[in-house]
Amino acid sequence: MSNICDKTKCTGCMACYNACPRHCISMVYDENGILNPQIQDNLCSGCNICSTVCPVNKDIPVTMPLETYACWDLNNENRKTSSSGGIAFIFYEHFIQNDGIVYGCYYDENLQLKFSKATTLEELGKFKTSKYSQAYIGNIFREIFSMLNNNKNILFIGTPCQIAGLKSYLRKDYDNLITIDLICHGVPSQKFIDEYINSLNLNTFPDNLTFRGLNDFYFVLYKNTDIIYSKKARDDAYYSSFLNGLFYRESCYTCKYACKERISDITIGDFWGLGEKIPFNHDITNGVSVALINTEKGNNFFNNIKDKIFFEKRTLQEAVEGNEQLRHPSIKNKNYEKFKKLYIDYGFEYALKECL
Numbered sequence: 001m002s003n004i005c006d007k008t009k010c011t012g013c014m015a016c017y018n019a020c021p022r023h024c025i026s027m028v029y030d031e032n033g034i035l036n037p038q039i040q041d042n043l044c045s046g047c048n049i050c051s052t053v054c055p056v057n058k059d060i061p062v063t064m065p066l067e068t069y070a071c072w073d074l075n076n077e078n079r080k081t082s083s084s085g086g087i088a089f090i091f092y093e094h095f096i097q098n099d100g101i102v103y104g105c106y107y108d109e110n111l112q113l114k115f116s117k118a119t120t121l122e123e124l125g126k127f128k129t130s131k132y133s134q135a136y137i138g139n140i141f142r143e144i145f146s147m148l149n150n151n152k153n154i155l156f157i158g159t160p161c162q163i164a165g166l167k168s169y170l171r172k173d174y175d176n177l178i179t180i181d182l183i184c185h186g187v188p189s190q191k192f193i194d195e196y197i198n199s200l201n202l203n204t205f206p207d208n209l210t211f212r213g214l215n216d217f218y219f220v221l222y223k224n225t226d227i228i229y230s231k232k233a234r235d236d237a238y239y240s241s242f243l244n245g246l247f248y249r250e251s252c253y254t255c256k257y258a259c260k261e262r263i264s265d266i267t268i269g270d271f272w273g274l275g276e277k278i279p280f281n282h283d284i285t286n287g288v289s290v291a292l293i294n295t296e297k298g299n300n301f302f303n304n305i306k307d308k309i310f311f312e313k314r315t316l317q318e319a320v321e322g323n324e325q326l327r328h329p330s331i332k333n334k335n336y337e338k339f340k341k342l343y344i345d346y347g348f349e350y351a352l353k354e355c356l
Contacts, residue, residue, distance in 0.1 A: 004037055005056035008250045012036065012134055012187075013165025016050035018141035025050060027136075031344050033191040034249055035134065053171075055164040056251075062261040065292040066299060068319050070271050070280065071311040072288050083130040083212040084270045085289035087309065088157055091180060091266075092124050094305045100153035102127075103144065105135035109207050111197065113190055115140045115158070127157075130212040132242050134187035134249070137162065141169045148174045159184045160257030163264045178301050181262065183269030183290070183323050186248030186255070186330045195348035196238045197221070202228055211239065216287075237352050246333040246355055253336075258329040260320050265298030266291060271314075273322025278315070290319045 004016050004025075016037050017025045024043035027035050039050070051057055072085025079086040092102045096118065104127035105115050114136040118124055135158070144166065147154055156166060157180040166179065197206065206221035206228055219236040221229040233239040241247060257263055271290035274280050291311075293299045320326045333339075335355040342351035 004039070004050045005054045007036065009056045009254065010036055010249075011056065011161035011165070011251045012249060013055060013161050014137035015053050015055060015141065015165035015169040018137070018139060018169050019049050019053040021047065021049060029189070029191055032340055033189045033195075033343060033348065035136075035189060035191070053168050055161070055168040058168070060164045060167055060263055062257075062259075062263050063294050064261055065267070065294050065316055066296075067293040068314050068316045069291045069293070069302075069311045070274055070288050070314050071291050071309045072286070074309055076286065079286045081213050082128050083287070084268070085287045085310075086128075087268055087289035087291060088180070089124065089128060090305050090308050091155060091157070091178075091301075092118065092127060093121065094308070095153065095155040095178075096121055096124065098153070100155055101147060102155040102157075103140060104157050105131060107131065107209060111193070111206065111209060112136065114138060117143070128213065129210050132188065132211050132239070133190050133193045135162075136190065137165070141166055144177075145170060148177055151176060154178070155180070157182065159187065160263050161251070161255070164257065167263070175297070178266075178297065179264040180266045180268060180298075181257075181264035183267060183325050184252075184255075184258075185242075185325060186245060186252030188242060188247050189249070192247055192348055193238065196352070199349040200229060204228065237356060241333075241352060241356065244333050245330045246335060246339055246352075248330060253329050253332045255325075255329040258325045258327070260316065260326050262292060262294040265295045266293055266302060268292075269323060269325075271319065271322065273318065274314070276322075278318060280312070280314075282310070282312070290314075290323070292316070292319065 012035050022043050024040040025037050028038040073079040073090050078089050082089050095102045102118050106126035107113050113131050113133050153176045155178045160181045163179045163181045204223050206223050208222040210220045217233040219239040271288045293302050339351050339355045
């Protein structure tokens with residue numbers, strides 16, 4: 001069988017992996033270090049469900065935001081330890097308190113970024129802060145499908161392409177599903193961050209990491225809560241390369257979701273550019289989130305959490321002007337092709353040093 005979709009446009013959303021009735025699709029790292037679906041031909045029946053469910057091969061409906069807000073968590077401790085203004089944590093918390101189930105991503109003890117569900121408030125801490133690599137979906141879409149059909153209320157927060165994958169896999173809208181997408185720059189491979197951490201030659205292997213939070217825009221590695229590595233974004237090779245678009249998935253540079261029309265019920269991210277043209281008379285030292293309310297379902301949900309947040313209505317234009325990824329995909333770094341070639345020949349550490 002041919003490729004499920006154009007490989008350069010594959011987002012790694014794993015909709016095909018979840019949909020295959022014969023479980024004959026594996027996720028495999030290619031020579032460029034990128035995780036892609038691979039069909040085991042000896043098991044494949046040729047049903048083409050994988051290509052049918054792939055969101056690259058069809059248009060998933062998008063909507064223009066109904067409202068735009070600047071907002072943050074009124075709990076200052078949560079706000080400090082979260083990305084932006086901590087609004088995602090409030091969404092998670094509200095869902096759990098109302099007997100819902102939430103899905104987000106976290107780094108496990110081996111620093112593998114993966115999706116997981118949470119059903120208690122104690123589990124929510126692992127979802128905090130930004131993660132600058134691609135999260136592994138695994139069987140999560142199948143699990144969500146089962147939960148939805150058992151009348152469970154589900155909240156899923158992910159990148160726009162992951163939302164597209166979930167929606168395409170489900171094949172219909174569910175009243176008991178809320179989707180929230182993140183304004184996304186692009187995603188590097190999990191393999192890259194694995195290889196980078198190994199290249200640091202630390203005395204002990206870390207069990208946690210952060211890019212945002214108490215040490216905002218620092219790459220920090222921890223062992224048993226002790227900091228064993230910490231560098232500012234501009235001084236850390238991985239972080240600075242991420243910010244400069246050196247090694248995202250190929251599809252990230254042509255992302256069809258990097259626009260003001262959105263695919264989810266609510267879109268969240270940093271509110272860059274807030275107050276530059278229209279005055280904003282509040283302290284934003286501890287971070288501020290942008291929330292684009294894209295559907296009536298999203299609007300109803302947002303109204304239910306307003307007592308826990310600061311919020312002020314702003315214009316969509318202000319949000320779009322401050323966030324490039326609401327206007328166009330990230331721009332490919334001039335050394336992108338060089339990095340790919342050097343990675344194949346010499347590995348991640350050498351390729352990174354040469355391209356910086």
